Each structure stands twice: as C-alpha cells, then as structure tokens.
Amino acid sequence: MRNIIPDQIEGYFEKSSLIRKMFEVGISMKKQFGAENIYDFSLGNPDVPPPKEVGESLAKQAEEVSQPLSMGYMPNAGLPAVREMLAEDLSEEQKVELSPDNIIVSCGAAGAINSFLRAAVEPDEEVICPIPFFGEYFFYVENFGAKLKPVQSKENFKLDIDAIEATITEKTRAIIINSPNNPSGQIISEEEIIALSAVLTKKSEEYDRPIYLISDEPYRFLIFENAHVPPILPHYEFSLVIGSYSKSLSLAGARIGYIATNPNMREVAKLTAAITMTTRVLGFVNASIIAQKIILHSKGVGVDVNIYDERRIAMAKVLDEAGIKYQMPKGAFYFFPEVPEGFDDLEFVDLLQKHKILGVPGRAFGAPKFFRLSFCVSAKVIEASGPAFKAVMKEARSTKS
Ligand SMILES: Cc1ncc(COP(=O)(O)O)c(C=O)c1O
Known part of the structure; x- marks a missing residue:
C-alpha cells in the first residue's frame, strides 16, 4: 500500500530522531543495566513533585x-x-x-x-x-x-x-x-x-x-x-x-x-x-x-527553585572536575556545554552513552558544537555521575590527541 502517510511526516521521523533516539536508548539501557546505573540527562521532564x-x-x-x-x-x-x-x-x-x-x-x-x-x-x-x-x-x-x-x-x-x-x-x-x-x-x-x-x-x-x-x-x-x-x-x-x-x-x-x-x-x-x-x-x-x-x-505558588539550584551547582562541579567547558546557566534546567575539540556532537554523545551518560546532541537545537544536559534528576544522581564524566574526558583526550 502506498502513501499511508505524507512524505513530509515520514521525513519528520528522521528529523526528530535525535531526542526520540535518546529516549529509546535510555529505556533500553535502563532495562539492561538498571535505572539507577544510568545517568539520564536527556529529558526536560520536570521531576520535582507538584506543590501541595x-x-x-x-x-x-x-x-x-x-x-x-x-x-x-x-x-x-x-x-x-x-x-x-x-x-x-x-x-x-x-x-x-x-x-x-x-x-x-x-x-x-x-x-x-x-x-x-x-x-x-x-x-x-x-x-x-x-x-x-x-x-x-x-x-x-x-x-x-x-x-x-x-x-x-x-x-x-x-x-x-x-x-x-x-x-x-x-x-x-x-x-x-x-x-x-x-x-x-x-x-x-x-x-x-x-x-x-x-x-x-x-x-x-x-x-x-x-x-x-x-x-x-x-x-x-x-x-x-x-x-x-x-x-x-x-x-x-x-x-x-x-x-x-x-x-x-x-x-x-x-x-x-x-x-x-x-x-x-x-x-x-x-x-x-x-x-x-x-x-x-x-x-x-x-x-x-x-x-x-x-x-x-495555586495562585502565587511554584515548585522550589532551590532544588534546581542545588542540582545546577552539583552539575557545574561535575563538569569542572571533568574539564568540560560550559557557560553557567542563569535560568531553566539545562547545561549546554561545548563538545570537546576534535569531536562532533553525535560522536561525543555516543561516547557519553558508552559511559552510561545520556545527553542530547546540540544539532537538535541548531548548534552542533554543543550538547545538552538536563538537570531534571536528583543532585545525588548528578554527583554520582562524576567519575563517568571524568572517564569520558580521559577517553576523549586519548582518542583525539
Ligand atoms: C522553550 C520551550 N518552549 C515550549 C515548550 C513546551 O512547553 P509546554 O509543555 O508548556 O507545551 C518547552 C518544553 O520543554 C520548551 O522548552
């Protein structure tokens, strides 16, 4: 049967595949290694519970x-x-x-x-x-x-x-x-x-x-x-x-x-x-x-911004210690660090994945020299990801030097 859906929509599967792919990879990695062993910074899904x-x-x-x-x-x-x-x-x-x-x-x-x-x-x-x-x-x-x-x-x-x-x-x-x-x-x-x-x-x-x-x-x-x-x-x-x-x-x-x-x-x-x-x-x-x-x-009420701020500070520390360059976020719940010299964003996100870290390639946002990390996960998970980020950068330096 031809033309089940228009070519334009067919093309969208490909165009929107980056975040979708991360989502699917995340599910399968969590199944394989256990959710607690995957550092999933791919999704901007606000996890702080709604106010009372x-x-x-x-x-x-x-x-x-x-x-x-x-x-x-x-x-x-x-x-x-x-x-x-x-x-x-x-x-x-x-x-x-x-x-x-x-x-x-x-x-x-x-x-x-x-x-x-x-x-x-x-x-x-x-x-x-x-x-x-x-x-x-x-x-x-x-x-x-x-x-x-x-x-x-x-x-x-x-x-x-x-x-x-x-x-x-x-x-x-x-x-x-x-x-x-x-x-x-x-x-x-x-x-x-x-x-x-x-x-x-x-x-x-x-x-x-x-x-x-x-x-x-x-x-x-x-x-x-x-x-x-x-x-x-x-x-x-x-x-x-x-x-x-x-x-x-x-x-x-x-x-x-x-x-x-x-x-x-x-x-x-x-x-x-x-x-x-x-x-x-x-x-x-x-x-x-x-x-x-x-x-x-809920007029005048909002989730506790301090929870996100703690995570932001924890993430900055992890990235600093790994030697990853970024501009400190002043708002929202994302870091958008630079992809290290010699890598493109897809390649680097693959390397992150190898170390059980999930992020999104910058090209999904029109900026292929960067990658996105969302801090919609607990400060504990962020802190625990430190050694994995260090291992990523060690491998990045050795493969591209
Ligand atoms: C910049 C931006 N605009 C719009 C949206 C969509 O928000 P909503 O869930 O209110 O439709 C998002 C969701 O992540 C966003 O990041």
Whole structure:
C-alpha cells in the first residue's frame, strides 16, 4: 500500500530522531543495566513533585464533580476567573496593564505557539528564531506551511541583532525568542530586547505590516542568583508573551499555559479573537478545565527553585572536575556545554552513552558544537555521575590527541 502517510511526516521521523533516539536508548539501557546505573540527562521532564495546592485542588474538584457542567465546555479563551488572574499577574510582571481580554488560556506553551502561528502566519511566510532554539519550533512553523529561519547568535549566546535584521524580508511574519533559554540556560537582557524591538519596529514600518515578537517563557520563574528576566510588552507594540505551568508547577502532562497579547498593539482585539478562534479550530477547543482550576487554586505558588539550584551547582562541579567547558546557566534546567575539540556532537554523545551518560546532541537545537544536559534528576544522581564524566574526558583526550 502506498502513501499511508505524507512524505513530509515520514521525513519528520528522521528529523526528530535525535531526542526520540535518546529516549529509546535510555529505556533500553535502563532495562539492561538498571535505572539507577544510568545517568539520564536527556529529558526536560520536570521531576520535582507538584506543590501541595495541586493535590488540594484535585480533591476539591473531585468533591464538586457531581455539580452540573463542573467538567463542561467553556469559552474557548478559558475560564473568566483564570483569565482575570492571569491578567493581574502578567500586568505586574510585564509592567503593562493587561485585561482578561488579552489572555487566552492554552494547552501548554506548545498549544499557544501553534494557535498563534495558525492565527497570524500564512503559507510561505517566514518565522525567525535565534540559535540555539527549542527544536520543536521547526515543526510548529511548518504545520502552517511557513518556514523557520534560524539565525546564528554571538559567541556567548547573545542575540546577533544585525544578523537578525539581515534575515528579515517582506516574508518575515514573526520572531520567536525563548528566555531563559532551552537549551542554553541564558537570559536575554533588557538591552537586547530594546535593540531587537527597534529593528522590528523599523522593519514593520518598512513593510507596512506587523512582524510579531513572540516571547516563549516557560522558564521565567526558574532563575538563579537574582537573575532578572526583563518584561517584553513595554518595549514593542506587536509583542506577545507565552507562558506555561509545565515547569513552574510540574504540570507538564496536564497541558496548561497561556498567551497574552500586548494591549497597546494596534487592532489587538482582532489578533486576540483570531488566536481564540484558532485554539478552537485546531481542535484544542479550550485548555483542560481540570488544569485551569488547578492553576486558579495555586495562585502565587511554584515548585522550589532551590532544588534546581542545588542540582545546577552539583552539575557545574561535575563538569569542572571533568574539564568540560560550559557557560553557567542563569535560568531553566539545562547545561549546554561545548563538545570537546576534535569531536562532533553525535560522536561525543555516543561516547557519553558508552559511559552510561545520556545527553542530547546540540544539532537538535541548531548548534552542533554543543550538547545538552538536563538537570531534571536528583543532585545525588548528578554527583554520582562524576567519575563517568571524568572517564569520558580521559577517553576523549586519548582518542583525539
Ligand atoms: C522553550 C520551550 N518552549 C515550549 C515548550 C513546551 O512547553 P509546554 O509543555 O508548556 O507545551 C518547552 C518544553 O520543554 C520548551 O522548552
């Protein structure tokens, strides 16, 4: 039988194979050697248990479930009380007065990005993103017939504003930034946001149509050493902020997030109505009512960031002792170290695997000179991985010297 699935989707198996392969290798290695003997830094699956408020909300929801429509349909943009709460929280965070009309509750950040792209981007248009980037953006953009245009960043992962400007054409519809960044753990500074905004304002005027700035921020809460994640909305008219509770409440499987439109954007009501509509017609319909009630009950609550900070420090020590170079993450739960001289990322990740360490090759994020280690595992596992990292580097030096 021919054409069971389109060639494009067939091709995705190959394109998305790096993280999937690590996932499968992880399962089979854990079976073979025992889970406790594998240092699995491949997945960004937040393992810190959700705060107690999540359980309280579920218990309350169980009690109230027999009331009519307790689990019924709702407005596509979400429960009014949740939109009100988000408008209040985001007004404070973004230093711009948002109303509930600026908020659409989504099926995670992933759902929000897809709803936005469907609402705003036409086939053959282009969406820019700085390297390194969350690899799924590639698929999200292609879902709507558009093209992702990754742009090289400067050496220390700083935005290369000139390179971004040079990539903008009359086909550019949006740029997606992600800070704190998966995979680099770096934060985009306010100066960078201001410089980027100036370029986008100029180019939107030049082409006489908006170039949207999408700030994907699922890790905004997860910052270390008093780092600051600047607001976006005050700096650029055509900006939107996307957030998620996947990491902040460890609700990754509950699929809950939001998108906020800039109240000072021209015709913001039209764009917001379009995203509400696409949330519906893409089949999300609305974000899970159970998850919406959970976040309402958990206002102001988050997982303990100190747990991640302890792991970050433990991982830095392990990498230092092994002689692996990296830039210290200021946020999120990833290290993005350099692949040692003489190796490519695939080769080096294979060598890690030989020593029972699982990481992800940097090319999955557009940056093949690096590899990603996620610290969604206990500090104990990180500390125990020290000798394996040292053995990897010893072997790396001896094979390439
Ligand atoms: C940068 C980035 N954006 C979006 C997502 C998707 O998040 P969600 O689970 O809220 O859909 C992730 C998940 O890891 C991410 O790292």
